[in-house]
């Protein structure tokens with residue numbers, strides 16, 4: 410088989426890279442190890458209820474928002490029904506140490522009002538924080554579409570070296586306010602003490618500028634891409650693992666999959682960067698690159714209970730409000746705790762936001778999640794595909810019970826029937842990431858994430874480990890990698906015309 | 909504290925090992941990009957390798973970008989090492 414470009418992986422980054430390249434008339438083939446395309450965005454169904462895995466809500470989908478602009482450009486926007494959270498929608502944060510509660514609204518004005526009411530003596534720190542987010546994002550092309558892309562990609566932002574923790578502690582001594590301002594870290598997986606202000610700003614700003622839900626969730630995004638890619642004649646080969654990248658005369662020649670060879674002059678790899686090292690013949694990369702990639706620090710994992718209630722009406726409070734419980738101070742993503750469920754957790758019901766009555770079963774679904782460390786499951790770890798020990802099942806059930814117990818204590822939800830459980834082991838095996846790292850490689854201070862370009866001519870990287878994590882970050886990584894192949898600014902110009 | 913001479917020897921050793929370069933090429937006047945064949949992508953790998961070996965951060969991009977020869981690199985690492993020692 411032959412193609413111009415082979416994309417390894419059909420997560421949102423691979424789908425975006427493929428769709429961007431077909432816009433430029435490239436002939437693309439996607440190879441996906443799993444039986445179904447979509448990576449972290451595909452849903453699974455239990456008792457008729459579809460559950461989202463890697464998508465609960467997103468920013469950047471309002472008018473002029475980069476994800477909307479990109480989806481308009483790629484032709485997927487018209488397939489989707491996107492709903493902004495109403496003005497009352499928010500991330501409702503319960504501070505575990507003080508039992509104070511704060512509504513983090515998806516609007517700069519409302520958020521500032523709310524924070525000032527909750528923390529009347531901290532007006533200055535609050536204003537400084539919010540201004541910093543806006544100022545930083547004004548210098549980032551994805552938030553300020555007037556800017557060109559190349560300078561941002563080639564040189565780090567001047568704010569890239571500022572740590573989130575010292576910044577927050579300089580603004581306020583109140584551990585509750587620190588926790589509230591640090592809470593968006595939950596959405597990119599870097600503990601605040603390791604996080605940089607710039608990455609924090611990108612994520613926080615996106616949500617404060619407006620949160621959005623999509624009918625059908627992550628699966629609807631995948632389906633929209635599949636429809637667009639099918640029209641463009643892109644083959645998606647599922648159930649095939651890429652086993653190696655073919656190299657001829659120091660130039661990419663294609664890939665060898667579990668089913669045969671595909672010849673191509675460009676290959677885009679969207680999986681976890683560490684696993685790439687096993688796909689490339691010895692002697693291509695230097696030792697320095699191997700060492701750097703092997704030593705990248707990953708995000709931690711999550712422990713997730715996917716449950717159901719009988720009466721969807723009992724979830725009314727959850728429709729446009731995500732319920733978080735967070736510890737005070739900067740400990741939101743601390744793992745290796747004796748009772749991890751007593752620290753940070755999130756209760757959300759993305760299916761409640763679907764407007765389509767055909768999706769009504771989705772409205773009974775509820776998701777509870779908390780940060781989790783690989784160490785919790787290490788004693789039960791066996792290779793992917795092998796039967797797990799009975800002790801693992803017991804541990805999983807007990808951990809789920811404790812999480813459900815917390816939902817009852819914190820929010821009074823007592824009638825949740827657990828239908829599925831995701832542990833770090835589940836995420837390792839289903840997403841193919843080491844340690845079940847839900848957000849992949851950390852985008853943290855002092856870490857140099859790999860970029861799209863590699864030393865091997867024709868081999869490109871993309872995915873949440875490169876540019877940025879989350880739906881927005883991974884999508885943009887797909888666009889950027891396509892841009893590196895096609896010319897960054899011409900592609901960026903085409904995209905920006907859709908605003 | 910390690911001497912400047914030790915720093916130089918260690919930098920040479922790291923460059924030889926991590927970039928698989930012939931030790932005799934690693935002279936102070938060798939340019940990283942032309943003589944040693946590194947490129948802008950290798951520069952990040954180099955920074956990461958040196959940071960790890962010397963337990964310090966090379967966060968001043970301007971200074972790193974100004975490095976042209978191996979001698980420049982020796983000088984930069986020595987300077988950062990000495991600054992770090994002064995702080996401790």
Ligand SMILES: Cc1cc2nc3c(=O)[nH]c(=O)nc-3n(C[C@H](O)[C@H](O)[C@H](O)COP(=O)(O)OP(=O)(O)OC[C@H]3O[C@@H](n4cnc5c(N)ncnc54)[C@H](O)[C@@H]3O)c2cc1C
Nearest residue numbers: 418420421422442448449463465466651680872873879880
């Ligand atoms: C539980 C959870 C909740 C999340 N919640 C949110 C949220 O609410 N909002 C948000 O913005 N983000 C969220 N995220 C993060 C977001 O889902 C991810 O950042 C994003 O989907 C990553 O996309 P990707 O394309 O980089 O990777 P993936 O979706 O992981 O895709 C990579 C694909 O490559 C395939 N692959 C890898 N190697 C090979 C190979 N050798 N051969 C063939 N195929 C291969 C894999 O099978 C996989 O399908 C969440 C993630 C998780 C896990």
